[in-house]
Amino acid sequence: MEKPLLTYIGERLGMGILNFSSVGGGSINQVYYLQTKSEKLLLKLNNKEDFPGMFKAEAEGLDIIRRTNSISVPEIILQDEFGNDSFLVMEWIDNKRPGTKASILLGEKLAQMHRNTTVNFGAVADNYMGSLKQSNQSHTTWAEFYIEERLKPIVQIAIDKHLINNDNMKEFDQLYKNIPRLFDEEKSSLIHGDLWSGNYLIGIDDRPYLIDPAITFGHREFDIAMTTLFGGFSNEFYEAYQYHFPLNEDWQQRIDLWNLYPLLVHLNLFGLGYLGQVKDCLKQYI
Incomplete structure (x- = not known):
């Protein structure tokens, strides 16, 4: 410096x-x-x-x-x-590895954050997911927001980089038609948007902190799905979250649907090593 x-x-x-x-x-x-x-x-x-x-x-x-x-x-x-x-x-946050108490608090506090809602999905200023810009224009449904503001722009980047082919593109077109019937719409939630284990800290007093947000008002399953992508969240975290703000019983069926977006981000940033995971997620919903 x-x-x-x-x-x-x-x-x-x-x-x-x-x-x-x-x-x-x-x-x-x-x-x-x-x-x-x-x-x-x-x-x-x-x-x-x-x-x-x-x-x-x-x-x-x-x-x-x-x-x-x-x-x-x-x-x-x-x-x-x-x-x-x-x-x-x-x-500066002095931090430590999460224990049981901290994991429970993380689940509880995230559930509290997710209870914050607004009329539309999006509805905040544009921001970044990693080093890629992401748009947060308002839409009346999560299906519309997820397709128009998340999947379509990131898929277009992959096309421009020649990371996916025309057959993949046809599969995404089919996915866009299917998405509205794959889940139940609910009120929007304030979500972190990039919730992997590197984006939370546990203070020395066991207080959880969120860092590096890519926020929007979205479907809270998106945040929970991403916690499963790279690990780092304990059973106590999920149990506490479910106790304070239960998810739909079939939420786990959509983990790979929501994780398509961060995997596409990784495909664009880090290359073809992520293409297999993208294809595996995609084929489940077409």
């Missing part, structure tokens, strides 16, 4: 930065631990031309979650630009 940027951040914070160090976990952004005289902070940094508006959207997403008074998120301290850099400074 260049000294002029560090000096600027210190000036904006109104306090000197005593030291800093790079921390892991940033596949898109550079991530740093900052130590000031009075507090520990986390800095995320990227090129503003590569990911325009990413940190603004992240800060807004965290603020929307915070205002639900349900699950905790890190406090946003500063979001700004300097030269070619865009950056986000937030509260």
Whole structure:
């Protein structure tokens, strides 16, 4: 990190930065631990031309979650630009591995967050899923939103990259026709949108925090399905969630339907290694 940027951040914070160090976990952004005289902070940094508006959207997403008074998120301290850099400074969370108490709290607090609703699906500013932009235009049904704002745009990227062929495209066209009858519509829920195990933290007091949101008002099964994609969520988490906000009895039949979207994101970002999983999910619903 260049000294002029560090000096600027210190000036904006109104306090000197005593030291800093790079921390892991940033596949898109550079991530740093900052130590000031009075507090520990986390800095995320990227090129503003590569990911325009990413940190603004992240800060807004965290603020929307915070205002639900349900699950905790890190406090946003500063979001700004300097030269070619865009950056986000937030509260540093000392964290630990989740135990039983923390897993139960995570399920309970996520259920509380999901009870926040609005009239339409989408209905928040556009944001990012990983390094890919995603649109959150409002639709009256989740089926319409999922097809038009999630699947169609991400499938088009895969077509443009020659990652899927015409036969795959015909299968997606059939899927779009089938989706409305594959599930029961319910009121929209505020969902995290990228809920894998790397996007929650457990504080040393067992308090769960959500980070790196890709929020929208969507179907809450989408969040729960994604928790199963890469693991990292315990049985206690699912039991607590079900106790506080039970899912439809057949929700597990749609896990692969909702996970099509994050798998397509991974296909576009990381290549053909994910194509087999995409095809396996797709064929179940056509």
